[in-house]
Amino acid sequence: MRPLAECTLENFKDIRFVLTDMDETLTFKGRLAAETYSALERLQRADIRVIPVTAAPAGWCDQMARMWPVDGVIGENGGLFFRRSEDPHHLERDYWHQGQAAELARQQRELLISTIREQLPWARLAADQSFRQTSIAFDIPHESEKRQQLSQVIIEAGAEHTFNNLWALAWFGSYDKLTMAQRILRQVYGLVADQEQSQVFYSGDSLNDAPMFGHFKHTLGVSTIHDCLDELPFKPAWVSAGAGGSGFVEAADAILKGRISSRKSI
Structure with a gap:
């Protein structure tokens, strides 16, 4: 670099x-x-x-x-x-995703949101979540332990995830x-x-x-x-x-x- x-x-x-x-x-x-x-x-x-x-x-x-x-x-x-x-x-x-695949991914996202709300009540959806169509965004926890917990729940659900400087992001699809x-x-x-x-x-x-x-x-x-x-x-x-x-x-x-x-x- x-x-x-x-x-x-x-x-x-x-x-x-x-x-x-x-x-x-x-x-x-x-x-x-x-x-x-x-x-x-x-x-x-x-x-x-x-x-x-x-x-x-x-x-x-x-x-x-x-x-x-x-x-x-x-x-x-x-x-x-x-x-x-x-x-x-x-x-x-x-x-x-198109057609049936898009609908399946939507259902998976809704289930993941419910799971995270149940298992990690401290997790907060990003303020812009209502504007999203293919992904889930959470406010990034400051504590590394909470980030690891959030990552683990997402992985166990079979979703992809990453972090940027604003959000913890999750989605279904390769x-x-x-x-x-x-x-x-x-x-x-x-x-x-x-x-x-x-x-x-x-x-x-x-x-x-x-x-x-x-x-x-x-x-x-x-x-x-x-x-x-x-x-x-x-x-x-x-x-x-x-x-x-x-x-x-x-x-x-x-x-x-x-x-x-x-x-x-x-």
Whole structure:
């Protein structure tokens, strides 16, 4: 993991897709700065597709996909993908589970919530749970023992789970940020494996970003990644000087400079 300031113009010259975590990667302390929003617009104007890949609930993703300068949003840690349709006031919605599988997963989530409420009465659903369609989010307990207890109940129920800087997340299905990102990149945008490594950039800040850090070649951790480095099984290639959105702006600037440089050399 090297400081982003050390990268050369050549590093990101082939990037065509910027995938990024949202909470505390685009935002900082829960707020989205104007310069970060502007960076998203600048990337799009350079014909780079921008896709937030977040654990945030469907309700948040709906708003982002409709109104932000992005090409779509992967939400709930891989459970769904929303993007604008040809009619800019409508969305196309793609879910990891469809039909009967989606109904079964919904029933499993309801049962898990009941089980956790019974076995761990201190556990609290996240305030945004009512906006979720494919996952369960709990406020993260401060005590490591309680985190372990929550993890154990989720595992025993047969669910997947992870933590980020806001939530303890649980869902039913063999997917995560990476598997849904690969599905979208391949099925919607036609990328093949080699192109994923040369053309895709990912930025994040938390434990649930580890699969993305482990798979993609071009990755960045904003500076707060240092808070969870000891727990990360895979580390990003680069680290920004700034936290949250300011770190993302550093990355956008580096990508755009590399793109301009590559065009001048043609």
